[in-house]
Amino acid sequence: MDTVLISGGTSGIGLATAAVLLDRGWNVAISGRHQEKGEAALAFLARPGRTFYIQGDVVSDDDCRRMVEETVRQFGGLDGLVTSAGVYEENLLENVTPDDMQRLFSINVFGTMYLCRHALPYLRHKPGSIVTVSSDAGLQGNVACSLYGATKGAVVAFTKSLALEAAPHQIRVNCVCPGDVETPLLEQQLRDHPDTTKDTMKEQYPLYRLARADEVAKAIAFLLSEDASFITAAALPVDGGLTSW
Numbered sequence: 617m618d619t620v621l622i623s624g625g626t627s628g629i630g631l632a633t634a635a636v637l638l639d640r641g642w643n644v645a646i647s648g649r650h651q652e653k654g655e656a657a658l659a660f661l662a663r664p665g666r667t668f669y670i671q672g673d674v675v676s677d678d679d680c681r682r683m684v685e686e687t688v689r690q691f692g693g694l695d696g697l698v699t700s701a702g703v704y705e706e707n708l709l710e711n712v713t714p715d716d717m718q719r720l721f722s723i724n725v726f727g728t729m730y731l732c733r734h735a736l737p738y739l740r741h742k743p744g745s746i747v748t749v750s751s752d753a754g755l756q757g758n759v760a761c762s763l764y765g766a767t768k769g770a771v772v773a774f775t776k777s778l779a780l781e782a783a784p785h786q787i788r789v790n791c792v793c794p795g796d797v798e799t800p801l802l803e804q805q806l807r808d809h810p811d812t813t814k815d816t817m818k819e820q821y822p823l824y825r826l827a828r829a830d831e832v833a834k835a836i837a838f839l840l841s842e843d844a845s846f847i848t849a850a851a852l853p854v855d856g857g858l859t860s861w
Contacts, residue, residue, distance in 0.1 A: 617666075619643040619691040620840065621683060623674055623731055624701030626653040628799035629749060629836075631660070632829035633698055636837045638663050645687040647701070649673050674701045674727025684734040694738040696840045699728040700749045704801055706760040706809070717763060724767035725774070732778060732789075740785045745844075747836045748775045748791040752855045755793050768793075772851045779849035788848040790839045795855035797827045822857035 620637055624630040625646025634644045638661060645668045648654050654669035661667050668690045672679035688694050702724045707716070728748050735746065753761045754768030772791060779789035796802055796817050806812060818824050835854045838844055853859050 617641060617643055618695040619645070619687065619693055620696035620698060621645045621647065621687045621694060621731075621735065622698040622700060623647045623683070623727065624699075624749075626650070626657040626669075628700070628801055629794065629797060629829050629832050630698065630700035631657055632833035633700065633836050634661055634667070636830060636833040637696075637840070638666060640837060640841075642666075642696070643691045644668070645670060645683070645690060647672050647674075647683045674699075674730065675722040677726075677730045680727065680730035681734045683731065684738065688738055693741060694735060695742050695744040697731060697735045697739065697744070697746045698749070698836055698840070699731050699746075700836075701727055702749060704751075704805060705764055706805075707763065708760050709762045712763050720763055720767050721770075724764075725770045728771055729774060736782065736785075736787070739782075739787050743786040745787065745840045746775075746778070746782075746789045747839045748789070749836075750775070750791045750793045750851060752793055752795045752853065752859050755851065755853065755859050775851065776849045783848060788839075788844070790844070790847060790850045790852065792832060792835050792839070793851055793853045793855065793859070794827055794832045795821065795853075795858040797829055797832055799829050802826070820858060820861075821855075822860070825856065827854060827856060 622630045626648035643666050647670045670683045670686050750771040751768040753765040754772045775791040832854050
């Protein structure tokens with residue numbers, strides 16, 4: 617039975633990915649910063665023996681190493697990694713502080729890199745697959761997203777470069793680039809910007825709706841699977857056509 621580690625697995629895209637992969641027969645380790653959210657996620661997934669929660673913060677290289685090692689210890693190996701831990705913030709560059717820059721890069725970029733670095737030695741054994749989570753903002757510019765877009769663009773560039781490094785070991789590395797997704801992160805975004813509604817957001821999409829978390833999760837599951845065995849270094853938009861306007 618294959619095993620996957622999903623960072624940011626206690627909510628949103630990460631939790632939806634855990635549910636999809638469990639249904640497809642994977643063992644799933646999820647990580648997050650808050651123990652109570654981890655316990656709630658395990659209760660929601662309701663697959664004792666095949667799920668495991670690891671408390672940790674991706675900004676810490678030591679925590680990322682421990683997440684990987686505890687997953688291997690629990691399930692006997694590692695076949696897949698999904699780096700879905702991330703943070704979204706909008707702000708004009710003139711209002712962004714150096715602390716903001718450090719925080720977003722630490723979570724969105726360095727956390728992804730730390731996890732991949734520690735996972736690679738274990739993924740060589742099968743070999744396995746990595747899926748990182750970028751964003752439509754990593755593919756094209758958005759107003760007030762200069763910092764966030766820079767972090768997500770970095771994830772795309774990192775993914776493509778790592779795919780080339782890992783290819784001699786037959787490890788595939790891809791990323792998904794979602795647009796707006798119906799998640800707790802989106803609900804927080806709407807609370808922070810009361811002048812924005814889901815209806816106004818839908819108007820930006822050719823399909824005139826927002827993504828469900830499970831739709832992004834199924835794209836991730838596809839990229840992890842043997843059905844995507846000749847796909848690597850891809851940045852897959854899961855955005856309802858948003859980046860094709």
